[in-house]
Amino acid sequence: MNLQESLTALDALQRKMATYNHAIGLIYYDGVTAAPSGTAQNRGESMAVLSEVSYELSTGKDTEALLDALWAQKDALDEPHLRMVYLLRKSLVELRKIPMDEYTAYQRLVNESEDVWHRAKNENDYASFAPYIDQLVAANKHMAAYVSPEKDPYEYLLNNYEEGLTRETCDAFFATLRENLVPLVQKVCASENKPDTSLLQFHAPIEKQRVLSDYLMDVLGMDRAHCTIAETEHPFTTGFTKYDCRITTHYYEDNMASSMYSVIHEGGHGIYDMGVKDEFAYTCLENGASMAVHESQSRFFENIIGRSRAFVHLIAPKLRELFPELQSIDDETLYRALNESHPSLIRTEADELTYCFHIMVRYELEKALFDGKITSADLPGEWNRLYKEYLGIDVPSDREGVLQDSHWAGGMFGYFPSYALGSAYGAQLLNQMNANSDLFAEIEKGNLEPVREWLREHIWQYGSLYTPTVLMEKAFGAPFDASYYVRYLTDKFTEIYSL
Ligand code: ZN
Numbered sequence: 195m196n197l198q199e200s201l202t203a204l205d206a207l208q209r210k211m212a213t214y215n216h217a218i219g220l221i222y223y224d225g226v227t228a229a230p231s232g233t234a235q236n237r238g239e240s241m242a243v244l245s246e247v248s249y250e251l252s253t254g255k256d257t258e259a260l261l262d263a264l265w266a267q268k269d270a271l272d273e274p275h276l277r278m279v280y281l282l283r284k285s286l287v288e289l290r291k292i293p294m295d296e297y298t299a300y301q302r303l304v305n306e307s308e309d310v311w312h313r314a315k316n317e318n319d320y321a322s323f324a325p326y327i328d329q330l331v332a333a334n335k336h337m338a339a340y341v342s343p344e345k346d347p348y349e350y351l352l353n354n355y356e357e358g359l360t361r362e363t364c365d366a367f368f369a370t371l372r373e374n375l376v377p378l379v380q381k382v383c384a385s386e387n388k389p390d391t392s393l394l395q396f397h398a399p400i401e402k403q404r405v406l407s408d409y410l411m412d413v414l415g416m417d418r419a420h421c422t423i424a425e426t427e428h429p430f431t432t433g434f435t436k437y438d439c440r441i442t443t444h445y446y447e448d449n450m451a452s453s454m455y456s457v458i459h460e461g462g463h464g465i466y467d468m469g470v471k472d473e474f475a476y477t478c479l480e481n482g483a484s485m486a487v488h489e490s491q492s493r494f495f496e497n498i499i500g501r502s503r504a505f506v507h508l509i510a511p512k513l514r515e516l517f518p519e520l521q522s523i524d525d526e527t528l529y530r531a532l533n534e535s536h537p538s539l540i541r542t543e544a545d546e547l548t549y550c551f552h553i554m555v556r557y558e559l560e561k562a563l564f565d566g567k568i569t570s571a572d573l574p575g576e577w578n579r580l581y582k583e584y585l586g587i588d589v590p591s592d593r594e595g596v597l598q599d600s601h602w603a604g605g606m607f608g609y610f611p612s613y614a615l616g617s618a619y620g621a622q623l624l625n626q627m628n629a630n631s632d633l634f635a636e637i638e639k640g641n642l643e644p645v646r647e648w649l650r651e652h653i654w655q656y657g658s659l660y661t662p663t664v665l666m667e668k669a670f671g672a673p674f675d676a677s678y679y680v681r682y683l684t685d686k687f688t689e690i691y692s693l
Contacts (some may be wrong), residue, residue: 200264201275205477207257208278212476214248216434222442223432227424254632255289258286274479277659281478291340300333301574304605311603319685320574320592323603327570331563348564353606355487356615358663361561363674364611367618368554370676376584378684378693382535383586385691389530396519398450407457409512414461414495416648421464428658431492433467433482436475450517451532453498462495463488469654483653484662485609489616490623492647497546498620498682499645503529504638533690537585539594546617547687548585553614555580558598560607618679622670623649625678656680 195203221244222238229237253255256303261283268276289297307326310447314323340346345353352359407423433439441460443453474480482488499505500618512527514520520528535545541552559576563567568576577596578589589595603608625650627633636644652669657663666674687693 195260195263197264197270200260200267203260204264204275204278207251207260208477210281211248211251211478212435212480214244214251216438218248219432219434226426227442251284253286253289255503257282259636263287272479274474274659276460278478281658284494287462288341290427292337293340296333296340300337301607303333307605308406308600308603310373311597311600315593315597315652318591318593318597320597322571323597324573327563327573327602330602331607331660334605335564341425348561349572351564352611353608355609355612356484356663357661359486359611359615364557367611367615367674368557368674371519371550371554371614372584373679375547375550376685378687379462379535379537379551381693382547382687383537384433385693386537387536387692389690390527391531391534393523393527394451394452394518394531395448396517397447397519400445400447401455401514403450404443406454406516410454410457410509411461413509413640413642414458414465415642416461416465417468420468423457429453429460431460431463433480435463436470436472436480436646439464439467455500458500459492462492465495466491466649466654469646469650470657471655474657474659477657479657479659481657483656483658483665484612486612486615487653487662487665489613489652490619490666493617494620494623494649497617498624499637499642501529501533502637504634506532507638508643530690533686535687535691537587539581539587539589540598547683550614550617551584551604552583552609557614559682560610564607567674618676619666619674621679621682622666622675623653623681626670627653 217243225234225237261279264271264275264279266285268279271279303326307323307330310326311323314320325586334345334351338345346361349359349361351365351477352361396415411421411423412416420437421439421441424440425443425444429441429443430442431439435581441457441464443460447455466488466549467480468479470482482491507525510525510528512521512522526687533546535547537548537551538544538688541549541665544552555577558580561575562576563570563573574592574596581589581595601607627645631644633645637644653665655664660668663674
């Protein structure tokens, strides 16, 4: 095959992969949203067959030969094709370095561990899960040594989720947060000027909340011809391709703000997925640069835009129209209530200010586990100690503590920092895009197009063409700097809480 033929084969291969992923994704999505209960087995069988083909497409001998041939001519490839070959080949190259029996043993360990974790969490029984932590840490270290022997194993894992991220960057990032935000949270807790959140506690009928979701998707500018919303236990987004994106939410009748911000968060993921340039459709560059960059978009819309005064001012009339309980509440009172902050136990329910502490605790513990400074036996005690130190709260049970997240049970070490980095990226992006124009004045008028335009130009269109570090540096016009995030949170909460 000459180069042109190889490139044609590469495009065809990626289109085929995208098609199988589309089909697998749709069956999954249908299963958690609309499928009748008796169809689970049939869906399972279909998914198994499709997944097998999909796995063969990404790891089979033909694919390997094609990618190796293209890699051998990498100097002749244009930038997008070079990146595609690199990304598609990466997992293959890594897989080659790990002995097959160790790889399958690891998959078995993860399955078993997830199973035990479910039970352990339900029964608040950390002791039964603890041995899996040590085994998973050891296995991950072992595999890191095969794939990247020159690298620190924990840094290797960080790179699996955020390409190019170093321990040094992470350490500096969390140190800046610790130094500046621990005192800020303490002041917020001691403040006499707390927002009144009782006004948000009323019965909000689900049909009214559905109307609100549609309204919010319109405000965000989501193209409803290519994106729809459904209801699931846990909200999520799945962008099968740039032309077919689905988001979900969960309605609580006693808490309308929960779904409201889920829709804005998932909407942020959705418009990012749909915003990639057309020429990257049906390729591996289609789905965003990384998990942290994805979170930077969803959290940007949820918190920086969605919890801003301007946005609350924009949507308040609609909220009053739908929920008579809010009719006598003025915009400022509503804004304050939606920005209430208090230390809490559960990461997924944490507010904008305290969220990063949940991540900081997990980062420090992961590092200590991989450095051999602690073992699973020390984990609950260390967890509880750090929650007390950073958030000033006592953890009453492991179920509400060290057992709450599924990530470690699934062997996903190094994943958590992405969440906090995403929030911090958002603050630095705001600084860049607000430099030449007052975006919030436009948002207040209901015009989010300048925000979308900026993000489309600097982030969305590129998909995963660049590493997250390079992409963000281009967008920032400078290296990543956590002080923008610290300043953003400090200014916002100092004002709300009259500190
Ligand atoms: Zn998200």
